[in-house]
Amino acid sequence: MNNPVLVEVLRGSLVESRHTGAVAVFDPDGKAVLALGDVDRPVFPRSAVKAIQALPLVESGAADAFGFGNKELALACASHSGEPQHVGLAARMLAKASLDEHALECGAHWPSNHEAMLALARRGDKPSALHNNCSGKHSGFLCGCRHMRIAHAGYIEPDHPYQQVIRRTMEEVTGAEHGEGNRGIDGCSIPTYAVPLKSLAIGFARMTTGKGLPADRAAAARRLLAACMAEPFYVSGSGKADLRLMQAAPGRIFVKTGAEAVYCGAVPELGLGIAIKCDDGQGRASEVAVAAVLSTLFRDDGAVQAALGDLAEPALRNWNGMHVGELKPAEALR
Numbered sequence: 001m002n003n004p005v006l007v008e009v010l011r012g013s014l015v016e017s018r019h020t021g022a023v024a025v026f027d028p029d030g031k032a033v034l035a036l037g038d039v040d041r042p043v044f045p046r047s048a049v050k051a052i053q054a055l056p057l058v059e060s061g062a063a064d065a066f067g068f069g070n071k072e073l074a075l076a077c078a079s080h081s082g083e084p085q086h087v088g089l090a091a092r093m094l095a096k097a098s099l100d101e102h103a104l105e106c107g108a109h110w111p112s113n114h115e116a117m118l119a120l121a122r123r124g125d126k127p128s129a130l131h132n133n134c135s136g137k138h139s140g141f142l143c144g145c146r147h148m149r150i151a152h153a154g155y156i157e158p159d160h161p162y163q164q165v166i167r168r169t170m171e172e173v174t175g176a177e178h179g180e181g182n183r184g185i186d187g188c189s190i191p192t193y194a195v196p197l198k199s200l201a202i203g204f205a206r207m208t209t210g211k212g213l214p215a216d217r218a219a220a221a222r223r224l225l226a227a228c229m230a231e232p233f234y235v236s237g238s239g240k241a242d243l244r245l246m247q248a249a250p251g252r253i254f255v256k257t258g259a260e261a262v263y264c265g266a267v268p269e270l271g272l273g274i275a276i277k278c279d280d281g282q283g284r285a286s287e288v289a290v291a292a293v294l295s296t297l298f299r300d301d302g303a304v305q306a307a308l309g310d311l312a313e314p315a316l317r318n319w320n321g322m323h324v325g326e327l328k329p330a331e332a333l334r
Contacts, residue, residue: 081237082111
């Protein structure tokens with residue numbers, strides 16, 4: 001099946017580029033509300049599934065044992081931009097478990113936030129693993145290991161006991177097999193598994209409704225999504241699309257981006273899960289696509305649609321600030 005064009009890039013009034021992809025919007029019973037393109041094709045969700053990967057942190061009792069609130073839980077689900085608030089909170093999470101940045105096995109990179117990167121460089125400092133956009137997730141893993149009395153060294157390896165807990169959790173929530181045959185290595189070095197796009201959408205519908213999940217898992221899932229919606233800055237960072245999308249309808253939209261133009265999300269009041277993949281891996285396309293899908297789902301709410309408008313049709317400007325074009329949802333999404 002050929003995937004449709006989801007997003008068009010206009011320069012002036014002419015289409016300059018097109019982004020193809022697939023969109024899955026499903027309920028927890030597996031009923032499709034919207035299915036565009038090949039939603040059965042396995043994709044690597046990358047960071048878009050961090051909220052599911054964080055379930056053991058809550059289910060094990062670790063989150064409560066360490067006194068984690070919404071900010072810590074949001075950071076455990078985050079791809080943050082390395083701003084001081086993110087870095088400091090990750091360090092404090094580790095300290096609760098009597099650990100520090102040296103326990104992190106995610107690697108180090110410069111903050112994606114420009115000001116944070118410049119401030120670090122001006123001080124003559126180098127980035128640490130705390131600046132890695134996944135340091136919150138990894139801090140959550142380490143805290144889970146500590147609470148469950150699992151030796152944390154090598155926690156990123158597929159056969160590590162904590163990764164096995166996460167793998168089984170992912171299988172149970174999405175209903176898709178997570179095995180050696182569909183396993184890859186993510187940017188932060190943990191396993192990532194290619195599963196059908198519709199399975200991801202169904203998984204997030206289950207996360208937001210609790211339907212099909214045991215009672216304790218349903219409560220943990222709702223708690224994590226609620227934390228992310230309450231503290232979207234800690235899920236992403238200043239100016240990021242995740243932050244802006246969740247701020248468009250506070251407490252009503254959950255979204256999480258992943259590398260290579262993946263987006264997952266949920267609309268709690270509708271009981272729906274969303275999963276999107278743009279074929280060329282361009283984040284600019286997946287951001288427009290998810291905003292367009294959300295705008296459709298909120299078509300009866302003019303205020304939410306208006307708040308999503310700039311995200312669904314962002315302007316393109318050159319270095320002089322001149323308006324030169326825009327990105328727009330293609331016909332398939334209209």
